[in-house]
Amino acid sequence: MLYPDIFKKLESARxxxxxxxxWHQFTAAKISEQQLYGIRMNAILEWSAMPTAEMFLRDNQHDxxxxxxxxxxxxxxQKHSLALLEYLRRFAPHYVPCEKDLAKVRFxxxxxxxxESLMLHFCGEIRLNQWYRCARNWHTEPVIQHIYTLLANDEARHARVYFEYMKRALQKDHDKxxxxxxxxxxLMTNARLNKAMHPTNLHVNQSLYPKDTVNDQLPDPTWLSRWLNDEICFDEPWEKKVxxxxxxxxxxxxxxxxESMQALHQYRKLLIKNTEQKKEAVYG
Ligand SMILES: [Fe+2]
Ligand SMILES: [Fe+2]
Structure with a gap:
């Protein structure tokens, strides 16, 4: 069981x-309205851990x-969301989202x-780690810079834990x-898809399609791509890090x-072929 050790490690890094x-270092002159708006949207986006946790618990009843x-x-x-909300509550209360806006990302x-969900979220944490490092560099106000550093480090730790569960899954059933x-x-390293490949951008509820991504539930669904492309400038070198x-x-x-997505694609093709051959050998 991995949980007891993970608990200890995360507890010691908390x-x-x-x-x-x-909080006392807040410098009002170093934050803009545009930056505050981004913090507001980011707080709502982090709140979407709620439906994700519900999904994980439902789909992992065997584990x-x-x-x-x-x-x-x-x-x-949820603490990430709360830290951003607390920042707004203290320094820009008019930007605090209402409870209805937070509730909307829970579907x-x-x-x-x-x-697949495990891998998806592993990749999501790697990406978030880089988004938040980039956001920290873009921000100019020291308190929010500090918050983004804490968040980025947490996301990297989450990726490492998901990685441990991925290793365990391979030991249990390698090919699957x-x-x-x-x-x-x-999917997550395919640059040709030309959009931020993160779980919040993926379709997750067929009955709400096409507006069934977490991002669609934000009060401003256009914010994320604007924030990434025009504001924090998450450009090619950052994308490469992901x-x-x-x-x-x-x-x-x-x-x-x-070394590339294509190499992974080749590996997968071979793996499919090998698993089919193994099946044939067993069932004739
Ligand atoms: Fe987070
Ligand atoms: Fe995370």
Whole structure:
């Protein structure tokens, strides 16, 4: 069981909202209306950990170990939202979103294959880590810069924990896990899709299609791409860090060398062929 050790590690890295954020250093002249608006939207986006946690618990009823970890993950993601809300409450109360705006990002996700969700969120954490590093550099006000540093570090830790559960999944059933991880890895490193490949941008409820992404539930669904492209300027070099992070981790995990999405694609094609051959050998 991974949960007890993960609990210890995350407990020892935990920061306090009261004591580890230098609230007294706030400098009003160093924050703009545009930046405050971004903090507001980001707080709502982080609140979407709620439906994601509900999805994880529902789809992992067979896996008490992973479900136990989700209690920590959910707590920390809600804390991210709360830290951003607290910033607004203290320094720009007119930007605090109303409860209705927060509630709107909580909607039911369709059931999804657990291993694919695991990989999807592993990639999501890698991406968020880079988004928040980039946001920290773009921000000019020291308190919010500090908050984004804390958030970025938490997201990196979350990715490392998901990685541990991915390793465990490979030990249990290598081919099944490798197929799921490579499938999502290809999707999440496909630059040609030309949009931010993050779980909040994916369709998750067929009955609400096409407006069934978390991002669609934000009061301003256009904000995220504007924030990434025009404001924090999450450009090619940042995008490469995400891709390298995902491909590097998969290389390590699947004991292969994936320098590009195409290499991962080739690996997957071969894996499909091999698993089909194995099946034929067993069933004739
Ligand atoms: Fe977060
Ligand atoms: Fe996270």
């Amino acid at each position: 920061w306090s909202m009261m004591h580890d954020i230098p 008490a170990d992973f479900a136990a970890f989700i209690s920590i993950w959910f707590f920390e993601e 039911t996700f369709d059931p999804a294959p657990p291993l 896990a490798a197929l799921a991880f490579s499938k999502i890895g290809i 891709t390298h992070g995902i491909l590097g981790s998969l290389s390590n995990l699947l004991m292969n060398r994936f």
